Amino acid sequence: MNTSAPPCAVEVTGLSRTFGSKLALNHVSLQVRRGRVFGLVGANGAGKTTLIQHLLGRLKPESGLVRVFGFDPVEDPVAVLSRTGYLSENRDLPAWMRVDELLRYTAAFYPKWDMAYAEALRQQFGLDPRAKIRTLSRGENAKAGLLIALAYRPELLLLDEPSSGLDPVVRRDILEAIIRTVADEGRTVFFSSHLLEEVERVADDIAMMFNGQVVLTGTLDDVKESHHRLILRFDAPQISPPKVTGVLSITGSGQEWTAICNGKREEAMAAAARVGGRVVAEESASLDEIFVAWAGAKTE
């Protein structure tokens, strides 16, 4: 057991997992530093939830290592779960409980439970304490789940698709909760999401997953800086996407095409010139464009 606090809240090394014949995670490695907001993005079925389940100890690695605060979530689930707040994608809260019962029950397991903070959150989220969980809407369910994940000020907040199926107002509440958590010293947030504009708003570090592999990881700024959107103009209209080596994706029609490249800017420019194109504009790619470009590249 580690006696000193590890620098990373989460360390995953060479993690692999199969379900039957499907390789859900393929030698996944990543690190989540303490005090950072880590956004995990990926298409449906990329393996995000599977990875999060490994961090909670719900799944046992077939190969590789998972450590949360230096503990193995399978061997020592209490040490991990007592420091981790979790909001599941399915919001699986006991339907028969009332909101006040949910708070009372959850509070019993966390010595650091802050009653005043929990009550303030409950009021902010507008949750009726006497309401049964089964009568709550999807957004209220998410808020109730987030409430019990935040109220004891966990060192690590794990959110699996926190905004999925929620309206913009509820999404804003969840994002504010994330930001507040980060504002507390030393707290870490790890969340998976499809909504890239939200990841861009709050994440410090990101990882992109496709087909069970992490294809891209780093700070958000580094990722965006390393990807460029090149506007290419061709002398002759192109009937099909021109073959420009060194780009992740190329979209457009006629004479004007947009290419996303990953660090290989000069190579892409030279390749475009070889097929009769020239770069007329260059910008930083948004996270959405980077994601779509990688998704397309991985599909091919």
Add this chain to the structure above:
Amino acid sequence: MGIAGLVLAFTVVYPKLCALAGFDPNNPDPLEEVAKSSALQSAAEPSLLRIGQVLSMLFLACGPAVTMFLTLLCVVWMFTYTELDQRTKDPMRFPGRIFTLPVSTSFLFWWLFLGGLAAMMVFYASWVYLIPQPRIKIFGMHQNCFGWMALMVLAQAIAWTLAAWPGTRMLILMATVFYFLGCIDSFNFFECPIVLPLGAALAFAGLQKMRHGQWQGLTWKWPLAVLAACTEWQGPKRFAPPAQAQVWFEWRRFAGTFCFITVAMALVPGVIRLLARIVFSLEPLSGDMMDGFTVFLVFLPLFIHFCVGASPARSDQSFLMVRPLTNGEMVMPMLKTAAISTAISWVAVLMALAVLNLLGDFHKVAQGVSPLPAVRVAIVLGLIFLTWRVAVVNLCFMLPGNRWIATMPVLLIIALGAGIVVFYQLEQYGGYWHPLSRILPGLLLFLVAVKFLLAFLSFRVSLQRRLFAPNDVVNYLTIWVVLVAALLGTLALIHPARESVFPLSLGVILLVPLARIGFCPIALACYRHS
């Protein structure tokens, strides 16, 4: 298909079994024949063999009737067309997807109504006319197909009309079932024109309302607030230790509901009958009815808790698995709530037996069980222990969350039944019992040794992997020792034959769960860290 298979199996196999056993299914009093054949057995024969013979005769006497009863109840349930809702765990939810089909409500209703009536008539006639079964007058159900049809129509009416209030619906449905079971023999053809159309009209209205989402906003909040408060244990304002919170959680999510059902099923029929007797000056219940009621009451908690223990479906497992609890800390509250549920259920049963005393000659029933009060007390204590046992002994099969492993309890029951039949058949060919009775104590001793070895291994592994806290292990072992001592003391109450004391004592030790409890945290780990 299953019911048809059962009917076919009984049609083909049952007459052969009766011929083999020398049992006459046309005997007007089959239970008397069972009693006589038991009495004819030599007292020198081993008690296990006699028990086996009696059980097999009981099966021949009552098996067709009980199976018929269960299959017809199954038909009633099938044609309410309800199913378990995985999300809300409502056991009788009408599938809403049916309403998305391009069919009218009338078509749906007539299909279920007429289909149900037809199915009931066909299965009833199959049981009564194809299988030469003995006439057991427990509920007089052989005499009345119309009663079953009326029950089915009323079940449809209740299930569909009260869909918005699942708890109320379950209570009224159970009360209706029990009323019918008590009165089915007196239901006659002339009451059909009243009950069937009334039930059909209610059922149609209920289906219509369900389809259009009506009545869903109404609640029983204020009238049932007291009842809801009693059945829902609110718990303290703040749970001090996590263990207390977990006991509360287990009680509220599972054990409390079944305890409530047991208490209601034990008390409601007797109280209703008592009130009816007072108001309408009814005659005391007949001896057969008293016997049936007593058997129903004493086996009710056992049956309900067996169903609970063998049920693989536990809600909220995903929520529970991410709580900062060890596996042992999740298992121990399940044992505690099973004990609480057992205690409350048996308090209700004893109260119901006290009410039964006011409905007929209960003294005769008690004397029929045993003339000795100590034996009767020993039987009740044994049944209380068995009730707790059946609720917890199969946890190790349920916890891994694998549906094939979860069928083990049912397979074990079938294996036990098959073993009894095999015992009985072997005895027919004679000569084997004496060698068996010589090796039986050694065999039981061996099984006890295996049990202790498995318990040692399971607790050791659980402690090494920190699935169980040492305190929890010590507590459970202490309780185990106290339980075994109490049961051996209960055994002493009935003064068994000297040569039976040792094997019976070993049997008691085998019965009290030890190794299986030790395996529970390991089994839970299979689900928690799959």
